[in-house]
Amino acid sequence: MGLRDLFKSKYEQLLDTVIENLENNMANNYKDSAQADLREFEQLLNEMRESKQIKEDVYLQYNLTLQTYKQRLEGYTHKDQKPYWTKEN
Numbered sequence: 001m002g003l004r005d006l007f008k009s010k011y012e013q014l015l016d017t018v019i020e021n022l023e024n025n026m027a028n029n030y031k032d033s034a035q036a037d038l039r040e041f042e043q044l045l046n047e048m049r050e051s052k053q054i055k056e057d058v059y060l061q062y063n064l065t066l067q068t069y070k071q072r073l074e075g076y077t078h079k080d081q082k083p084y085w086t087k088e089n
Contacts, residue, residue: 011053015044015062022069031076038073042066 008016022037045062048054054062 009054009058011048012058012062015041015048018044019065019069026073026076034073034076038066038069041069 018037018041022034022041025031025034025037045059045066049056049059
């Protein structure tokens with residue numbers, strides 16, 4: 001936890017926790033969990049904005065982060081992944 005984190009609201013800290021979980025799942029190649037974390041992040045962010053729990057400028061910063069993750073996770077799924085034990089001839 002850095003000095004910058006001390007000045008974040010509990011809502012921003014909650015969003016940061018979801019982002020951290022998302023990063024961990026991506027790093028461990030847990031694709032389904034990473035997609036679930038992305039949906040949770042988007043839902044929380046929108047709920048916090050609608051209920052005015054976060055300021056608009058904070059929302060815009062996190063929304064940029066959300067859009068970046070959406071691009072990174074596009075097509076990030078196990079659905080089309082071939083098992084390593086099969087061979088294509």
